[in-house]
Amino acid sequence: MNGTMYMIELKRVLRDPASLFFIVAIPAFMFIIFGSTMEWADLKVGNGNIAMSTMIAMSAYGAATATSSISGMAAVEKTQGWGRQLALTPMKQSTYVMVKTALSMTIAAMPIGLIYLLGFILKSEATGMTWLLSAVILLVGSMMFALYGLIFGLFFKSDTGASVSSGILVILAFLGNLFVPLSGVMLTIGKLTPLYGYAALARYPLYEGTGYDMNGNEVDEPLWQALLNFGVWTAIFAILCVYLVRKGTKRV
Known part of the structure; x- marks a missing residue:
């Protein structure tokens, strides 16, 4: 990987406070409001408490937003001519991909790290292994949303793609059982959406296959369901992504 390009790209992202606000600050603020100030935050569930579950959910939302934003930006760069500029340099395409991947994971680690720090300071409680495993799953699993962001970047070929993907991601987060515990038909629908499986995997070390709806009733969340x-x-x-890349190539 090209360390120089990675640092340039990282500094470029850090110079955009508006994007960082939505990626890092908003999920952290939501955790503080819903994860540590509510009276039910201390209730014991699984290997920890409700605050821990909310912490993982908000981290999942922040990490998904981060990776989708970075990948969407990369797709727009390529379609707007940056790829041709890089082709004039000795840098390989694989190096470009590695830099963007490392950048995505770095930015995704920011909301996860901040929210986990807040959780540690505030009311989140769980076993040490639950803290570790959930954080690793969140970071690695967020790469799925790099593909999600790439789709919108390739389709819109402009900054509009990032705005649309972020807006849809909020809806998916609600349906994915991240903001409020769903039940009944809404939960059934939510289990078919992409953020549900990602968040359920991250919360598995806490719940171990048993979640809770908005009424406090136990809900089965088997591992195979989340993995599927x-x-x-x-x-x-x-x-x-492959389809959109090939479609764009044919036009050229």
């Missing part, structure tokens, strides 16, 4: 959801949506996003 994550795997199917990753495949769908990957196929759409």
